Amino acid sequence: MVLMLNCSYKAKDSNTQYFLELLKKELGSEETQILPIRQVLHDGFSEFVEKLQQAEGFVIGAPLYVDGLPAQAVKLLEMLLEGENLSLSGKRVYVVSNLGFYEGEQICNLFDIVRNWCDRMQMVYGGGLAVGAGPMISTLKSISLKKGLNKDVGKGLERISDCIRKGKSMENYYANTRIPRIVYQQAAHMMFRQTLKENGI
Numbered sequence: 001m002v003l004m005l006n007c008s009y010k011a012k013d014s015n016t017q018y019f020l021e022l023l024k025k026e027l028g029s030e031e032t033q034i035l036p037i038r039q040v041l042h043d044g045f046s047e048f049v050e051k052l053q054q055a056e057g058f059v060i061g062a063p064l065y066v067d068g069l070p071a072q073a074v075k076l077l078e079m080l081l082e083g084e085n086l087s088l089s090g091k092r093v094y095v096v097s098n099l100g101f102y103e104g105e106q107i108c109n110l111f112d113i114v115r116n117w118c119d120r121m122q123m124v125y126g127g128g129l130a131v132g133a134g135p136m137i138s139t140l141k142s143i144s145l146k147k148g149l150n151k152d153v154g155k156g157l158e159r160i161s162d163c164i165r166k167g168k169s170m171e172n173y174y175a176n177t178r179i180p181r182i183v184y185q186q187a188a189h190m191m192f193r194q195t196l197k198e199n200g201i
């Protein structure tokens, strides 16, 4: 079983959830489960630990928040560090991350945080997939990820799912859209203005 954790605290419309669902689909016949971190932190930590110990692979789905991991993800990783009698040594940990910045490469600190945590846990860092301009890619669901402007994302999903299936590690993969940066910026500004209006600002 492959255990996936959605570290976004959003109850709905989580972009991370969208990318984890895509990975689940790409994994095909592999048994997978996606857990929301809310549930794990509020009342399901011991159950989560049990599942994690049994899982063949662990995928941390993490949005980039303030250039790092969301606070709730840091909390959970600390709880695991402090956990006693955990048999997680040697287990492979992958990351699927998306971010508001245009360039996926801006995620590198988040990948390093998870890599360092893996070292301390004696787990194996399996590599990460970063999706730049993530909110736009998850909103424009009708645009193919197999060819065209967002084909890098499709390629990244294929690569990480192949490694998970084979229990191998990979180099971090930074998937970027080919939609021009200026178009992305303008779309983001329109969305910001609309949100401000909706909030009476």
Ligand SMILES: Cc1cc2nc3c(=O)[nH]c(=O)nc-3n(C[C@H](O)[C@H](O)[C@H](O)COP(=O)(O)O)c2cc1C
Pocket: 008, 009, 010, 013, 014, 015, 016, 017, 063, 064, 065, 066, 067, 068, 098, 099, 100, 101, 102, 106, 134, 135
């Ligand atoms: C509190 C907060 C902080 C964020 N900080 C960053 C950031 O530093 N860099 C970035 O590229 N995107 C940042 N973002 C954008 C998120 O990474 C992006 O919207 C992502 O798609 C959110 O995923 P989610 O819907 O699963 O929560 C931030 C979003 C929030 C809510």
